[in-house]
Amino acid sequence: xxxxxxxxxxxxxxxxxxxxxxxxxxxxxxxxxxxxxxxxxxxxxxxxxxxxxxxxxxxxxxxxxxxxxxxxxxxxxxxxxxxxxxxxxxxxxxxxxxxxxxxxxxxxxxxxxxxxxxxxxxxxxxxxxxxxxxxxxxxxxxxxxxxxxxxxxxxxxxxxxxxxxxxxxxxxxxxxxxxxxxxxxxxxxxxxxxxxxxxxxxxxxxxxxxxxxxxxxxxxxxxxxxxxxxxxxxxxxxxxxxxxxxxxxxxxxxxxxxxxxxxxxxxxxxxxxxxxxxxxxxxxxxxxxxxxxxxxxxxxxxxxxxxxxxxxxxxxxxxxxxxxxxxxxxxxxxxxxxxxxxxxxxxxxxxxxxxxxxxxxxxxxxxxxxxxxxxxxxxxxxxxxxxxxx
Numbered sequence: 001x002x003x004x005x006x007x008x009x010x011x012x013x014x015x016x017x018x019x020x021x022x023x024x025x026x027x028x029x030x031x032x033x034x035x036x037x038x039x040x041x042x043x044x045x046x047x048x049x050x051x052x053x054x055x056x057x058x059x060x061x062x063x064x065x066x067x068x069x070x071x072x073x074x075x076x077x078x079x080x081x082x083x084x085x086x087x088x089x090x091x092x093x094x095x096x097x098x099x100x101x102x103x104x105x106x107x108x109x110x111x112x113x114x115x116x117x118x119x120x121x122x123x124x125x126x127x128x129x130x131x132x133x134x135x136x137x138x139x140x141x142x143x144x145x146x147x148x149x150x151x152x153x154x155x156x157x158x159x160x161x162x163x164x165x166x167x168x169x170x171x172x173x174x175x176x177x178x179x180x181x182x183x184x185x186x187x188x189x190x191x192x193x194x195x196x197x198x199x200x201x202x203x204x205x206x207x208x209x210x211x212x213x214x215x216x217x218x219x220x221x222x223x224x225x226x227x228x229x230x231x232x233x234x235x236x237x238x239x240x241x242x243x244x245x246x247x248x249x250x251x252x253x254x255x256x257x258x259x260x261x262x263x264x265x266x267x268x269x270x271x272x273x274x275x276x277x278x279x280x281x282x283x284x285x286x287x288x289x290x291x292x293x294x295x296x297x298x299x300x301x302x303x304x305x306x307x308x309x310x311x312x313x314x315x316x317x318x319x320x321x322x323x324x325x326x327x328x329x330x331x332x333x334x335x336x337x338x339x340x341x342x343x344x345x346x347x348x349x350x351x352x353x354x355x356x357x358x359x360x361x362x363x364x365x366x367x368x369x370x371x372x373x374x375x376x377x378x379x380x381x382x383x384x385x386x387x388x389x390x
Contacts, residue, residue, distance in 0.1 A: 032349070032352075036272075037276070039273060042092045043271055044094045045123060046115070048126070049098070050128075060329055064331075089280065112146050115150065122158065124270065131164065131205070136209070160265055161210075162236055166257065214228045234261050236258070237249065263340060277382065284333050342371050349361045
């Protein structure tokens with residue numbers, strides 16, 4: 001015979017008790033994330049690639065501040081790694097700009113020596129090359145071998161492979177990279193069909209870059225496949241509005257290449273909390289209307305919602321700001337969506353906690369009705385706390 005405790009159903013918890021558990025879960029989740037975000041004292045970024053690859057523009061955009069020189073006047077000939085230091089939102093940031101590792105006139109051994117002596121404990125690596133080169137060149141291959149020899153495989157753990165000048169790709173013309181296409185192109189006036197074709201071509205060409213990069217690192221450089229295959233390949237384009245290019249951030253397969261680059265870097269950077277903090281002043285919450293709360297019980301009236309703060313019209317983090325892309329990427333706003341906020345929290349949790357704790361924290365995360373607003377408020381709260389301690 002079964003014990004009475006196994007037969008008699010347990011009483012249903014009162015609604016007030018459920019709300020209390022939810023509130024406690026939120027506090028535990030926030031406390032756990034805050035402890036992780038506080039890790040690290042300095043952000044150290046290396047940007048490498050041939051001269052004239054638009055590296056300075058990318059750095060300024062990612063850090064939300066005028067950090068490095070741009071344009072023709074920035075050209076220089078040196079065998080030393082150039083170092084830029086600045087404090088952004090209370091965070092010390094150091095940018096190491098390679099002097100053109102892959103240039104034919106470069107003294108690569110001197111460059112590598114300078115980089116090895118100067119660039120230690122890197123947070124993020126941006127390896128830049130022009131997408132219009134169509135293939136991974138010999139100069140890039142030699143540079144990757146030397147970088148791996150100098151820094152080891154760990155160099156690639158926090159790397160992003162950036163395809164610059166992707167807006168110059170002539171996707172309206174078929175070349176030998178475009179396979180599995182219909183024999184005939186759409187009628188010249190069929191705008192929708194051409195947009196679809198150009199998107200497929202562009203995506204296919206990016207995939208070719210990705211496959212070639214990963215295979216080269218694995219087969220020739222002997223980088224572990226788990227490291228090599230994790231390196232993202234991101235196309236980037238122009239950022240200045242012109243008459244011929246009124247929407248410069250658009251590429252054939254995406255509306256905003258800069259947003260994609262920023263999000264990718266935020267996942268790859270070692271000190272994720274510091275990267276988020278320095279960009280907090282230009283974050284804008286975007287909660288999708290079709291987001292479905294994955295739980296029952298708590299609703300918009302529970303303490304979880306932070307309802308009192310939600311209607312604060314002066315909260316600059318939850319309102320879109322006018323894009324000033326023409327003045328530079330450092331002024332471009334960062335859109336924090338439900339999907340991004342959730343994935344970033346899951347990424348931080350998985351990297352920082354044991355399986356049991358991670359699963360409990362992710363379960364609590366599902367209870368948040370407006371993740372993007374909550375995420376920005378969490379970052380801003382941490383930022384203000386850090387400023388008080390400075």
